[in-house]
Amino acid sequence: MNIQDSIVNLVAYAFKTELIEESDIIYAVNSLLIELGLDSAEYEIGGIKELSEKIPEDEAELGRYLESLLKEIDDYAVSKGLIENDSVAYRDLFDTKIMGLLVERPSAIIKKFNDKYSNSPEEATDYYYNLSKNSDYIRRYRIAKDVKWVSPTEYGDLDITINLSKPEKDPKAIAAARNAKQSGYPKCQLCWENEGYSGRLDHPARENHRIIPVTIQDSKWGFQYSPYVYYNEHCIVFNSQHIPMKIEHNTFCKLFDFVKQFPHYFVGSNADLPIVGGSILSHDHFQGGHYDFAMAKAPVERSFNVKGFEDVSSGIVKWPMSVIRLSGKNTDRVIELADIILNKWRGYTDEEAFIFSETEGTPHNTITPIARKRGDNYELDLVLRNNITTDEHPLGVYHPHAELHHIKKENIGLIEVMGLAVLPARLKGEMAQLKEAILNGEDLRKDEVLEKHADWVDLFKEKYDSINKENIDLIIQKEIGEVFMHVLEDAGVYKRTEQGQAAFDRFTASLC
Incomplete structure (x- = not known):
């Protein structure tokens, strides 16, 4: 297929997937011609519309179709010197720029999202999720290569993923990135300045990326999807300001504020300390989505009462990690009790259970919180975390131990906590x-x-x-x-043994 056909087919794809409308077709073709150094094309608007009707409907086939088109365009760009180095890293930078030409400006996307949100939050997120896939911000054909299965255990069905979505850079690209001038813009991959950014060898291109603004606790936050989609509608909610993560009272308020706006989504935060925290602690953000993890399905194993909070159901969840679940109709009351638990845990030491709130002035205790709506109630799961290290366990006592590192050595963040490897x-x-x-x-x-x-x-x-x-x-x-x-x-800070669970009960008893 020649480059003219590739251009026409890509515009047909954009029309098929509603990235553009009929009135945008000529403009889209001309934009691609400019980027590819061409000055003419032979096509008819009616012909492009007819072509669009032949494009696959099936999501997997649609992804492969786009992959094939972009490969043709990348091959042409390499042959003409528009891509300076024939590698995945350079091709990604170029074809993201190509797809960015076919995505509307942020203001138009935001208006469509808000119009659909006025009908229902689910209609709005369906539109935005499909846009993120159709624009190739989420590269469906790479996600499809991930190896996934479900593993039954005594705690429920755990999701296992071998992640292949992030392309590995070749040695030439790595060397070029090392020698390139370093930039502090954007400050990180979660900053708003990524929207429409052309990218570098050490920073992904985002010309096809659009962000939805949301108001959380009277401040501006961004809502987007993860380009690597570990689970259905895997979203990221991030502070518009580049400020560090912190688990505190306002964290619980923000989580429920988001859930009230998108009640079909759960949302949670990584912990705010190294080892037990996420990979990006420098930018305040949450992760959520439209998915029920094994932890969310796990039952409360035994309940406990906190004096003065009889209206909030409290219990210990049957889960390999140490989880307290709070449930109630009034989020203010759930948050009030969560504050008590967080503050108590921050300063809690139980030497018999090898739990130390701090050593030599370094704090160890924190929480991974996850919020959701279930029926008429709001739930908040509080996963107790501790990042203490020892000579025997230099990477963390409450971290995968050495005999498991052949499979999993990395930090256990929010996604793993909930039951997805x-x-x-x-x-x-x-x-x-x-x-x-x-x-x-x-x-x-x-x-x-x-x-x-x-x-x-x-x-x-x-x-x-x-x-x-x-x-x-x-x-x-x-x-x-x-x-x-x-x-x-x-x-898990409290082991699934009689002794470990007795220690867990000591902590919950200290809340009264």
């Missing part, structure tokens, strides 16, 4: 190699890549009468799910 891309190849090695009876300890999995494989082999070609894939998936369950248990 985001595992490193390396595991896809390692699991394929591991499968062949097990079936062939190879000694894993003689393999530089697979040696780290050897002890784990020795343990789970004993559980099965036979491991063969028919069952090995399911076995490996099941055992990875078991590892993630143990990861969450390691991250």
